[in-house]
Amino acid sequence: xxxxxPQGTRDFSHEVVYKRQYILQTIRQIFERYGFQPLETPAMxxxxxxxxxxxxxxDKLIFKILNxxxxxxxxxxxTREALEEVFQGKWSKQLTERALRYDLTIPFARFVAxxxxxxxxxxxxxxxxxxxxxxxxxxxxxxxFYQCDCDVVGSSSLINEVExxxxxxxxxxxxxIPVSIQINNRKILAGLAEICGGQEQLTDxxxxxxxLDKIGLEKVxxxxxxxxxxxxxxxxxEQYLNIKGSNNEQLTQIEQLLSESKQAMLGVTELRYLxxxxxxxxxxxxxxxxxxxxxxxxxxxxxxxxxxxxxxGSIGGGGRYDDLTGLFGVKDVPGVGISxxxxxxxxxxxxxxxxxxxxxxxxxxxxFNLGSYEIQGAYPVIQKLRQAGIRTELYHxxxxxxxxxxxxxxxxxxxxxxxxSEEITDNKITIKHLPSGWQEQMDSTxxxxxxxALHTQREDK
Amino acid sequence: xxxxxPQGTRDFSHEVVYKRQYILQTIRQIFERYGFQPLETPAMxxxxxxxxxxxxxxDKLIFKILNxxxxxxxxxxxTREALEEVFQGKWSKQLTERALRYDLTIPFARFVAxxxxxxxxxxxxxxxxxxxxxxxxxxxxxxxFYQCDCDVVGSSSLINEVExxxxxxxxxxxxxIPVSIQINNRKILAGLAEICGGQEQLTDxxxxxxxLDKIGLEKVxxxxxxxxxxxxxxxxxEQYLNIKGSNNEQLTQIEQLLSESKQAMLGVTELRYLxxxxxxxxxxxxxxxxxxxxxxxxxxxxxxxxxxxxxxGSIGGGGRYDDLTGLFGVKDVPGVGISxxxxxxxxxxxxxxxxxxxxxxxxxxxxFNLGSYEIQGAYPVIQKLRQAGIRTELYHxxxxxxxxxxxxxxxxxxxxxxxxSEEITDNKITIKHLPSGWQEQMDSTxxxxxxxALHTQREDK
Numbered sequence: 001x002x003x004x005x006p007q008g009t010r011d012f013s014h015e016v017v018y019k020r021q022y023i024l025q026t027i028r029q030i031f032e033r034y035g036f037q038p039l040e041t042p043a044m045x046x047x048x049x050x051x052x053x054x055x056x057x058x059d060k061l062i063f064k065i066l067n068x069x070x071x072x073x074x075x076x077x078x079t080r081e082a083l084e085e086v087f088q089g090k091w092s093k094q095l096t097e098r099a100l101r102y103d104l105t106i107p108f109a110r111f112v113a114x115x116x117x118x119x120x121x122x123x124x125x126x127x128x129x130x131x132x133x134x135x136x137x138x139x140x141x142x143x144x145f146y147q148c149d150c151d152v153v154g155s156s157s158l159i160n161e162v163e164x165x166x167x168x169x170x171x172x173x174x175x176x177i178p179v180s181i182q183i184n185n186r187k188i189l190a191g192l193a194e195i196c197g198g199q200e201q202l203t204d205x206x207x208x209x210x211x212l213d214k215i216g217l218e219k220v221x222x223x224x225x226x227x228x229x230x231x232x233x234x235x236x237x238e239q240y241l242n243i244k245g246s247n248n249e250q251l252t253q254i255e256q257l258l259s260e261s262k263q264a265m266l267g268v269t270e271l272r273y274l275x276x277x278x279x280x281x282x283x284x285x286x287x288x289x290x291x292x293x294x295x296x297x298x299x300x301x302x303x304x305x306x307x308x309x310x311x312x313g314s315i316g317g318g319g320r321y322d323d324l325t326g327l328f329g330v331k332d333v334p335g336v337g338i339s340x341x342x343x344x345x346x347x348x349x350x351x352x353x354x355x356x357x358x359x360x361x362x363x364x365x366x367x368f369n370l371g372s373y374e375i376q377g378a379y380p381v382i383q384k385l386r387q388a389g390i391r392t393e394l395y396h397x398x399x400x401x402x403x404x405x406x407x408x409x410x411x412x413x414x415x416x417x418x419x420x421s422e423e424i425t426d427n428k429i430t431i432k433h434l435p436s437g438w439q440e441q442m443d444s445t446x447x448x449x450x451x452x453a454l455h456t457q458r459e460d461k
Numbered sequence: 462x463x464x465x466x467p468q469g470t471r472d473f474s475h476e477v478v479y480k481r482q483y484i485l486q487t488i489r490q491i492f493e494r495y496g497f498q499p500l501e502t503p504a505m506x507x508x509x510x511x512x513x514x515x516x517x518x519x520d521k522l523i524f525k526i527l528n529x530x531x532x533x534x535x536x537x538x539x540t541r542e543a544l545e546e547v548f549q550g551k552w553s554k555q556l557t558e559r560a561l562r563y564d565l566t567i568p569f570a571r572f573v574a575x576x577x578x579x580x581x582x583x584x585x586x587x588x589x590x591x592x593x594x595x596x597x598x599x600x601x602x603x604x605x606f607y608q609c610d611c612d613v614v615g616s617s618s619l620i621n622e623v624e625x626x627x628x629x630x631x632x633x634x635x636x637x638i639p640v641s642i643q644i645n646n647r648k649i650l651a652g653l654a655e656i657c658g659g660q661e662q663l664t665d666x667x668x669x670x671x672x673l674d675k676i677g678l679e680k681v682x683x684x685x686x687x688x689x690x691x692x693x694x695x696x697x698x699e700q701y702l703n704i705k706g707s708n709n710e711q712l713t714q715i716e717q718l719l720s721e722s723k724q725a726m727l728g729v730t731e732l733r734y735l736x737x738x739x740x741x742x743x744x745x746x747x748x749x750x751x752x753x754x755x756x757x758x759x760x761x762x763x764x765x766x767x768x769x770x771x772x773x774g775s776i777g778g779g780g781r782y783d784d785l786t787g788l789f790g791v792k793d794v795p796g797v798g799i800s801x802x803x804x805x806x807x808x809x810x811x812x813x814x815x816x817x818x819x820x821x822x823x824x825x826x827x828x829f830n831l832g833s834y835e836i837q838g839a840y841p842v843i844q845k846l847r848q849a850g851i852r853t854e855l856y857h858x859x860x861x862x863x864x865x866x867x868x869x870x871x872x873x874x875x876x877x878x879x880x881x882s883e884e885i886t887d888n889k890i891t892i893k894h895l896p897s898g899w900q901e902q903m904d905s906t907x908x909x910x911x912x913x914a915l916h917t918q919r920e921d922k
Contacts, residue, residue, distance in 0.1 A: 003571040003789045006505050006559050011572050014498035014586075033847040035824040035854030037475035042605050043504060043561075043591065044467050044524075063505075066525040066557050068595040071550040083544050089532040096527050098467050100504075110464040111472055120871045122857050125475075130504065134529040144503050157857040159836065166844065277837065281844065328464045363496040375620065376738065383627065383742065386494040393496030396583050396618040410581045 008135070008143030018359045020146075020346060024128055026174050027148060027340055031126040034167055036150050039125045041107040043132075044098045051091060051099070053106050053327065060089075061134045063143075064096040100132040104149045105324075105337075112153060113328035121154030140343065151337030153324050158270060161301045161320065162277050164338045168305060168316060169282040171340065176354050178308040179315070181284050184291040185271050186298050186319070188254065191264020192240055196233035204229070205237065210292040217241060240289060247275050247287040254289060270301060284308075297321045303338055307348045315344045362391070364454055365415040365431070366408045369395040377424035378417075384447045390454060408434060415454055419444065435460040469596070469604030479820045481607075481807060485589055487635050488609060488801055492587040495628055497611050500586040502568040504593075505559040512552060512560070514567050514788065521550075522595045524604075525557040561593040565610045566785075566798075573614060574789035582615030601804065612798030614785050619731060622762045622781065623738050625799045629766060629777060630743040632801065637815050639769040640776070642745050645752040646732050647759050647780070649715065652725020653701055657694035665690070666698065671753040678702060701750060708736050708748040715750065731762060745769075758782045764799055768809045776805045823852070825915055826876040826892070827869045830856040838885035839878075845908045851915060869895060876915055880905065896921040 005011065012020065028038075044065060051059055070079055075094070082094035101107050104127045112119065128148045135141055150167065152160045165181060172179045189209070193202035204227040208220050215223075217238070224234050236257070243253045251272055258264035271287065278285050293302045300320030307315055318338030325333045349355055365385065367378055375394065385392045393413065395404045408416050418430040423444065431450065432439035436458040442449055466472065473481065489499075505526060512520055531540055536555070543555035562568050565588045573580065589609045596602055611628065613621045626642060633640045650670070654663035665688040669681050676684075678699070685695050697718070704714045712733055719725035732748065739746050754763045761781030768776055779799030786794045810816055826846065828839055836855065846853045854874070856865045869877050879891040884902075890911065893900035897919040903910055 001509065001788070001790060003510055003574050004507060005503065005575075006507050009503035009505060011503070011575075012499075012501040013576075014500065017499040017501055032822060033850070033852050035852060037823070038478040039475065040473040040478055042466065042470035042472070043593070044470060044605070046465060046467050048462065049464055060529065063529070063559075064527040065561075066527045068521065068524070070547050073548070076548050079548075080541075080544065083541065086531050087534070087537050087540075098524075100526075113464050114466075114472075115474075120868065124854075132504070144505070152857075155857040159830070159855060159857050162840075163855070170847075277840075281841070327462070329462060361493060362498070369620070379623075379738070380742070386631075389494070391494050391496060393585075394620060394624070396613075396616040396620050407581065 006143070008137030008141070010142065010144070014361075018361050019349070019355050020342065022355065022358055023175065023342060023345055023349070024146075024148065027171050028126070028128065030167055030171050030174065031150050034124075034163055036124045036126040036152075039108065039111060039127045040129060041101070041104075041111060041127070043100055043130075045101055045107060045110065047091060047093065047097055047099045049110050050102055050106060054102055058102065059091075062102050063100040063132045063134055064091060065098040065100070067095060067097055070095075101129075102133060103131050104129060104147045104339075105151075108149070108151065109324045110328060112333060113325040113330045116325070116330050116333070119154075122152050122160070123154055124150070124152045126150040140347070142343070146342045148340040148342050149318075149337055150339075151324075151335050153333050153335030156334050158273055158301075160336050161270075161274055164303070164318065164336060165274065165278050165282055165285060168303070168338060169284065172305070175345070175349065177315075177345065177348055177352065179284060180286045180306050180308055181282065182286050182288040182291050182304045182306060183271065183274065184288055184302050185267035186300055186302060187263045187267030187270070188258065188289065189292060191258045191261030191267060192237065194261045194263060195258060196236050197229055201227075201229065201233075206292045206294075209237075209241070209290055210294055212241060212290050243289055247285070250287045250289065251275075267300075274301065293317060293319060297323075301336065310348045310351050312344055312348055313341075315341045315348060317341075363393045363411060363413045364391045365393070365417050366404070366411075366413045367392065367394045367417045367419070368401065368404050369398045370418070370420050371398040374398075374420055374424065377421075378419035378429075381417075381419065381429060381444050381447075381450075385450065385454075388447055388451050390451060405434075433458050437461050467604070469598030469602070471603065471605070475822075479822050480810070480816050481803065483816065483819060484636065484803060484806055484810070485607075485609065488632050489587070489589065491628055491632050491635065492611050495585075495624055497585045497587040497613075500569065500572060500588045501590060502562070502565075502572060502588070504561055504591075506562055506568060506571065508552060508554065508558055508560045510571050511563060511567060515563055519563065520552075523563050524561040524593045524595055525552060526559040526561070528554075528556060528558055531556075562590075563594060564592050565590060565608045565800075566612075569610070569612065570785045571789060573794060574786040574791045577786070577791050577794070580615075583613050583621070584615055585611070585613045587611040601808070603804070607803045609801040609803050610779075610798055611800075612785075612796050614794050614796030617795050619734055619762075621797050622731075622735055625764070625779065625797060626735065626739050626743055626746060629764070629799060630739075630745065633766070636806070636810065638776075638806065638809055638813065640745060641747045641767050641769055642743065643747050643749040643752050643765045643767060644732065644735065645749055645763050646728035647761055647763060648724045648728030648731070649719065649750065650753060652719045652722030652728060653698065655722045655724060656719060657697050658690055662688075662690065662694075667753045667755075670698075670702070670751055671755055673702060673751050704750055708746070711748045711750065712736075728761075735762065754778060754780060758784075762797065771809045771812050773805055773809055774802075776802045776809060778802075824854045824872060824874045825852045826854075826878050827865070827872075827874045828853065828855045828878045828880070829862065829865050830859045831879070831881050832859045835859075835881055835885065838882075839880040839890075842878075842880065842890060842905050842908075842911075846911065846915075849908055849912050851912060866895075894919050898922055 050062055078094050082092035085092045130144050130146050132144050168181050193199055193205050208223045212220050221234055243250050291304055298319035299322045302319035304314045305316035320336040322334050324335050367382055382392050416432050427444050428441050429444040430441045431453055438458055511523055539555050543553035546553045591605050591607050593605050629642050654666050669684045673681050682695055704711050752765055759780035760783045763780035765775045766777035781797040783795050785796050828843055843853050877893050888905050889902050890905040891902045892914055899919055
């Protein structure tokens, strides 16, 4: 049997694990410096927790887990009936009581709802875990991928948005990825809809605006016509989409265009506060009134991150929402959150060569195996080096040096160490740096000196 | 709707996450110092990869994922037929093509089989990921739990066993858990079977011996009788189980008892080599001929770890196997591996209070919110402290001090910081340590001094 991986899933070998850990560790540390604390939830949730939360299309993409014990004869008839329901596009607990999490937001909401009595609010959590979606796999889209979210819930204060903007800024600065932090406010989009045909047009307008990047202004106007907006309304929307200039210039223009809408003006006030606050500390915040963030549950500030120098979709996004836990019976939990698109950030860093020189987690020194007696003499030195933090391997069998050299080269191990029978008697060790050819015999009892030699920068031949 | 967690699964809040990370980080670092490198495989595997690998009982406990797209009318008839197969205790790819991994060994074998052309052997990997089993949940047994494995494959050298013994020793030394590393060799058990009725009795003898701890010698003898062993044979097994004394004394006795079996003598030679090697460096290695490690695929050295001062099952185990990847069509890949039982290690550390003083990952200082103007003055100081590595929060709204003090107390934040309008003018900051009552006004531009104050050990009131 020739084994294979399920479509849309990946093995991560150590090179990839180290790069991903570097990204996640950088972000994790920043979250913690801002007072966010980690949460981990199980991979599987009760099916009722997940179904109906992501729209009809989402329900189909949730991986459902087959119940165990279906070979119990007493259950056969009911299970047959359950299957008929599945054919109708429904799910049935007779067949599947559990499913794999589809994102980190609903499990977080479920956690807050279950524990709201004992949590201290505002509650700041971050969560970095895989999620699963039965999407058609394609380049850059996987069926198992990590999400990396942080949210503050239980507070409507705009200071939370300020903090999240600074988290984005510091994370991408630390990763050395040049980005633009794009910002808008759903209240302004709502205000635009209010002025162009009323609140019930908000969805139509948002869907059309969301496509601007891909299809261009003319097509957006066509779509708006099809969606029943009239010439005068489309004209306002065109003016809206044509707002350009510095952040301040844009704010002035929007205030003129949407002055009739109280909602929009509230959105402008919020944006002005954030932009003022960030103006000295975060250079890359860019107002973008065309930013809509699809059809989700956001109600205030929305964010999106674009890499400045690499063509790639958004590498992060988020926003404010009014009601995290209402669906689970707990009211009045507003919040704001952001997420980092780990797979895309990885791709951007590869393209910009940003991992170079940052990862040095492979084995540092290979001890040659000269035989059973020599190993026993070398082993205490090996152990002391490991205790001093040096990643050290011992070749597994006493074969020709040639083969041992090749092993070191193939694994990219820079140093080799030799302790033969004479060296044991004299307390000596020979260390050689393969890329440069440097080598030296030294005192095997002076561990500090060996460590120092292993940490010396050397030029390749 | 009142939300709940699936049976046998857990949320990990930040206190637990930090403790678990401490354990995993300690072990991970030691793996890497011994030249092991991380591997991550997907949560789901093709169902053919998993089924038939864990015995009939195991097959039932594998969580299978329902195929998506079952509402496609063209598939209905076939899916109905598939369900009838499920009722017969078989699985059907028409219904389920994927399943959640049940352990880390089979996915590792699948990875090695798929990539053996490009891997450098001996290949040393570690893997720390959750696995899922549809076991009946009970105290200490979960349906989602982490495994933590390291294996060397492609080498039959005993030096690998030496390294694994030292990894165990260093890991538990670092975690400060007193343990006994119990060791045996399957060749000795095979030799015992050889002498007592032939190789075909190995399974019967192993099963019976494995129960010694739980049921005692008399019951083991009864079971052996039931399993068809005669008086003479049982007498040999009793002598075997009664071997006591120091490691060396035990080796001498086994050499006398099983001298007729070449296999057993090879096992003794291997054990003697390991015990000799470890005698100066690892004090806690204990020969235990009653150790059997159940009915698995081990063929040479076997290990098991017991906490010395806490009553708990084994907190680690492993051994040598002949053939990792044969099931996947790749021959001649012997190996040896060990695993750490993370959940039990966690429980032992809680019981021995070993986490105390080791985790300090909560927020260190809370800045009080005195209003919009004051926040803007304080924010640059907050940002500089974060850059200096201090975990810093800003209270989200300008409410009474009382409420802000309470927040700090509830969250266990030791320091609070106050920058009011006067302090802004004078470049001052007031820092107060809540547990001791210590407080001081200092220069807000001297970040080093503030950091030093925050890092000072202070006595509680």
